[in-house]
Amino acid sequence: MKQREKLAAGLLVLLFPVILLVSMMDAFGPSSTQHHRALYNEILPIIYDENEHEHIKRMKATGDYGECEIRPPVFPDHEITPTFSASYPGSGAKMTWVLIEAITGLQTHNDIMFDNTRYAVSTKTHYPNREGTLLKGEENVPRAIIVLRHPLDAFPSYFNYLYEMENHLENHSTRAPIQAWISWRDAHFEGQLQNWQHFVEYWMDKFSPADRVIICFEKIINDVYGPIEAGRLAEFxxxxxxxxxxxxxxxxxxxxxxxxxxxxxxxRRRLESMEGLAKFDIDPNSFALSDPSRPNSHRDGPKYIPPYNLQQLNAVKSMLSSLLDKYREESSLNPVLRKYIHEAEMREEEMRKKKEEKRNAAVL
Known part of the structure; x- marks a missing residue:
């Protein structure tokens, strides 16, 4: 009997380090969420194929997208994995957060209301732009949706917002006069260009490819690519x-x-949303409630394509090319940057043609 006891004690001594090591690995190993995320790959852009996406083409032609019901979003009664929805100002943040709510049925919130709790499906932010906020506890948010819009279009859209604020106008209501745009553009162009580049670098470097998805504004509003891009967002x-x-x-x-x-x-939706906010002791008047009736901008005013001079167009191309060199291996960002560079080149070529036509007309 004593010999058996000695043998058991010896085995326990030998096994104890193994048990301790396994316990430590379990304690300091990845959480269930991290392990779950590790199983996923990056959600890459989808190339439109007429055969594979025949149903999308048919929907566009007929205007029949089927039947679905979008209910007012609610705050979940359980913890969820928090996600950032990051966009440069003027890049469709409002539309994106309404789409997120419709896809999930869950309420979103913004970086003003962020308190590191997990009761909203996503947190809208413009950081590191001055319109955004560096959030305490942001290191605990493991995922991000990055919404990109061509800087040549994002800048004037952002200026329209600033113009509305300065003139005490309703948000998304007014398009600024062209002369006001040109004055602001020339005064702030270089700074905005640097800010846009910094925004892209910040969010690309902060998250691994599997923990971020790039949503292209130009695609999400497109009649053909829109449903496909929304599908990528839903998958993420x-x-x-x-x-x-x-x-x-x-x-x-x-x-x-x-x-x-x-x-x-x-x-009706705003009333229900306010009731949902009250459950969490949040002042509804300080919360940016989304509006499904106006997910996109409906600005009134003179319609024009915001102009740039040749030097500014060249600077945009240079900045985009610099990002392309840095993120050449990024399969999600690479095609977006290439498309933006091409569009800047097309605008530059069009401007050169117009100048040439004016010179020829002057000679005649």
Whole structure:
């Protein structure tokens, strides 16, 4: 008996370090969320194929995107994996957060209300732009949606917002006069260009490819690419613990109702959203409630393509090319940058042609 006891004691001594090591590995190893995320790959851009996406083409032609119901979003009664929704000012942040709510049925919030809790499906932010806020506890947010819009279009859209604020006008209501745009452009162009580049670098470097998805504004509003891009967004959101998204077959309908929506049921939705906020002791008047009736800008005023001079167009190309060199291996960002460079080149070529035509007309 004593010999057995000695043998058991010896085995315990030998096994103890192994048990301790396993316990330490379990304690300091990846959390269930980290392990879950490690199973995923990057969500790459989808190349449109007429055969594969025949149903999208048919929807566009007929205007029939199917039937779906978008209910007012609610705050979840359970913890979810928090996600940032980052965009440069003037890049469709409002539309994106309404689309996120429609896809998930869960409420979003912004960086003003961020308190490191997990009761919202995403947090809208413009950081590191001055319109955004460096958030305490942001290191605990493991995922990000990065919404990109061509800087040549984002800058004037941002200026329209500043013009509205300066003149005490309703947000997304007024397009600034062209002379006001030109004056602001010339005074702030270099700074805005640096800020846009810094924004892209900050969010690209902060998250690994599997933990971020790049959503292209130009695609999300496009009649053909829009439903496809919304599908990528839904897939990414569906990877968050505690988040359930609508099935893929309903995403085109949801996209169409949000991005192309015209009717308004905002009064009922705002009331229900305010009731939801009250449960968390949040002042509804300080919260940026989303509006499904106006997910996109409906600015009135003189319609024009915001002009740039040749030097500014060349500076945009140079900045985009610099980013392309830095992120050449990034499969999601690379095609977006190439497209933006091409569009800047096209605008530059068009401007040169117009100048040439004016010179020829003057000679005649």
């Amino acid at each position: 959101l569906g990877r968050s613990d505690g988040v359930n998204v609508h099935p893929p077959e309903l995403i085109p309908c949801i996209w169409h109702k949000v991005v192309k929506y015209k009717d308004s049921n905002n009064a």
